[in-house]
Amino acid sequence: MGKKKETITIYDVAREAGVSMATVSRVVNGNPNVKPQTRKKVLETIQRMGYRPNAVARGLASKKTTTVGVVIPDISYSFFAELTRGIEDIANMYHYNIILCNSDLQKMKELQLIETLLEKQVDGLLYLGGEVTEEHRHIFSGASVPVVLAATRDEVDRSRPFVTIDQVQAAKDATQVLIEEGHRRIGLIGGPLTDPILGYPRYQGYKEALEEHGLFEEQWVRIGNYRYPSGLQAATELLSIEEGPTAIFAVNDEMAVGAIHAAQDLGKQVPGDVSVIGFDNIPLAAQVRPLLSTVSVPMYDIGAVAMRLLTKYMNDEPIEENQVLLPYRLELADSTIAKEVK
DSSP, X not given: OOOOOOOOOHHHHHHHHTSOHHHHHHHHTTOSOSOHHHHHHHHHHHHHHTOOOOHHHHHHHHTOOOXXXXXXXXXXXXXXXXXXXXXXXXXXXXXXXEEEEEOTTOHHHHHHHHHHHHHXXXXXXXXXXXXXXXXXXXXXXXXXXXXXXXXXXXXXXTTSOEEEOOHHHHHHHHHHHHHHTTOSSEXXXXXXXXXXXXHHHHHHHHHHHHHTTTOOOGGGEEEOOSSHHHHHHHHHHHHTSTTOOSEEEESSHHHHHHHHHHHHHTTOOTTTTOEEEEEEOOGGGGTSSSOOXXXXXXHHHHHHHHHHHHHXXXXXXXXXXXXXXXXXXXXXXXXXXXXXXX
8 A cells, every 4th residue: 555645735835836825725715816827826836736625624614514415215226316416416516515325224324324414514414215203303403404305205394395296196197097098907016105205105196096986996905115026026916816907006117117027927918918107217117118107206306406405595595485396297108008198
């Protein structure tokens, strides 16, 4: 291992350039009150010596770290990966760095990560996609920095800022597509009903759509874990029933692809024998054959809008709306008979 290089300080730059430390500081911070010739000389010295401003020291002076903490449930899931891209792009635009923490869907780890980020003096916090419990509310309420929710909302503290979509209505619209195709036995491959963010609201939308037509039957409901194998297993169970469902709504695309493959394994045609519709519109939806009909969630936009809202709070900018429901759309492809929204 090579020897660690000696740290170059602002004093070293000032001495080498023949100027005061205050002048170097003004150049580094973009202060216009520096002569062009002097600015050029200082910048050349900085580049030649490899000087890096001390972010910690600058943070102590300004009481800002220009960092944002982001807590995410599972970065391996495409939904959250795309959402994080939106956050990062806007963060870069407004000159913030992000500290990304993955909770692995473990509540205690999640709470610990939030506490750690706040201890690191982040300027703001984005909380993605998980349930907001009483423990979360206690930490958020005691935080000295703004907190914005993305792809989730607080069902108890209705004043907390969020950016998401109307999960119930989106699931209802997806189920309605299958009803309008003429299906009367429509199965659901849902997420855990204890999940108040995705699992239960999407189940609720499915149930409401069917009940309005007198079609809801609990026997057609199976619960998965949002992953492909659980969709494959659930659909195999449903489609192996005599006089079973002729259509399936899976509450995310991974499980929907599992449903398509289960149907094909059983010798059924999609959508000839069974229609399948998913939710989220992750890249996988365009990689399976037949192409998957799905609810397109603006994942990137959720992240971008949430980050922009947070920058407004951090910089005391005017805020017109702090609870945002973004529009979604139905992307009807080859796994359903319907090819356009009626």
